[in-house]
Amino acid sequence: QLVDTWLANPDPALGRQLVEALSDLGDDGADQRFFLGPLIDRLACAGLPEAEALLFSWHPALSDWVGRSDGARRVRAGLLRWSRTKDDLLLVGEQGAGHHAAANTLHVLGFGAPSWSPSWTVLWESMPEIVLERELADLPRGGFLYVEDACPGERFGRVAEAARRTRSRLIVGCTPERSRGAWGHRFGAALELPPLRERREDLPLLIQRRLAQHGLLGGLGEQDLALLAGHGWPGNLNELDGLIELVVEPAPLTICERFRRSCEAWLEA
Known part of the structure; x- marks a missing residue:
């Protein structure tokens, strides 16, 4: 109140x-x-x-979800809520919307519960069969199992059975298309991850945090932010991460570019 x-x-x-x-x-x-x-x-x-x-x-793990948009708030509230349970959970969002980051946040926040095991296993739908079998055979008991880009079917059925056998918490990341149908019957709970185009007001904070992770303080100017805000971001957070990588790790300069910069510095001296 x-x-x-x-x-x-x-x-x-x-x-x-x-x-x-x-x-x-x-x-x-x-x-x-x-x-x-x-x-x-x-x-x-x-x-x-x-x-x-x-x-x-x-809750330092929540800093992966900085922002003041309604979408960011809903995700943070959902992560806080679901991290305190052992229920299986579906993370629904477009490609690149942060499924893996959300699962990792759930895992880290879950350490607040004494009964949690620190084990963390990640599987991918495209994982080779021999690797999948080995991972399932070595699945620790009472751990945390995250499956990326999963789809219903016999293959996932084996994963779900392994999670049940070892009493592991099962978290699945998928797209909205795959969340319909069979998934609705398998999972009683889902957390929606909004696309980045619905979180445009969060861009300054998202960029600032990512630059800080690379040891760069500050943010972008208004003109640069306006340019990014007008972008559609089809790759969502993954696309933003790719852009930041280009910023902090620029391609090697050509001889001409090096010469030009050296001349400019020499003339200014």
Whole structure:
């Protein structure tokens, strides 16, 4: 109720006091922090930097899902919720929307539960048969099994049976097309991952975080951000990651480019 009152009439000073009070409540333990996480997230999305800092200090794994869009908020709330259960879960989103990152976040957040095993196994639908059989035979008991780009069928049936036999939590990433039909009967819960084109307002924070991971501080200018905001992003987060890789690891310069830069530096000296 206090959060709703502040959101109706936001005051920075009162907001900081509210965050401090919630932070003190979070000192009671991990369960309390998970309960308070969505409230802190609402304050962060309202533009309170202290709330954003507190949320990501409590749950660093959520920083893969920075942003103030409705889509980013729904994903963070869903990850906090589903990380506290052992239920199998379907991660639904377009190609490149962050299935693997979401599964990894669930796994990391799940360590807050003492009964969780730290084991983490990743399988791909395109994995060679001999490799798949070896992975299933060595599947640790009570672990966390993530299947990327899976589709219903006999092959996945063996994966699901192995998860049941070893009491592993099964997380499956798939596209919206594959989530229909047979998947609806197999999974009782699903978390939707929004495409990047529906999170355009998150681009500055997403880019800033990715640059920081490469040791580069700061962000892009308004002109560059406007250019990126006008892009359709068919490859979603994977496409953004590819762009950042090009930025931080540029192709080798040609002799002419090296000579030109050297001359410019020499003339400026």
